[in-house]
Amino acid sequence: MPKPDVSLVPPRVDQLPPFKVLLHNDDVNDMLYVVDTIVDLTPHTRRRAAExxxxxxxxxxxxxxxxxxxxxxxxxxxxxxxxxxxxxxPDA
Structure with a gap:
């Protein structure tokens, strides 16, 4: 039986290089809106989103x-x- 071509196998997610997602300050959005958005789009709790x-x-x-x-x-x-x-x- 032939071996699979390992060049065609995608890397596992846990082996991919890590990247940071950074939130920058802005003077437009309301603080509560920012917290709500963080909660909606990430796994963070409201308390952590507020922090x-x-x-x-x-x-x-x-x-x-x-x-x-x-x-x-x-x-x-x-x-x-x-x-x-x-x-x-990139997370160096």
């Missing part, structure tokens, strides 16, 4: 989550669709 919102508000940026690139891009795009300022970067 992250305050971190972004006071420090300029907060780390929302670390995940593989495709999921990080999805979450970033969902946050942007809700008018929040978000970016991703």
């Amino acid at each position: 992250l919102m305050l971190e972004a508000h006071t420090g300029g940026v907060a780390l929302l989550l670390v995940t593989h690139k495709e999921h990080a891009e999805l979450v970033r795009d969902q946050l942007r669709a809700k008018r929040l300022v978000a970016s991703i970067e």
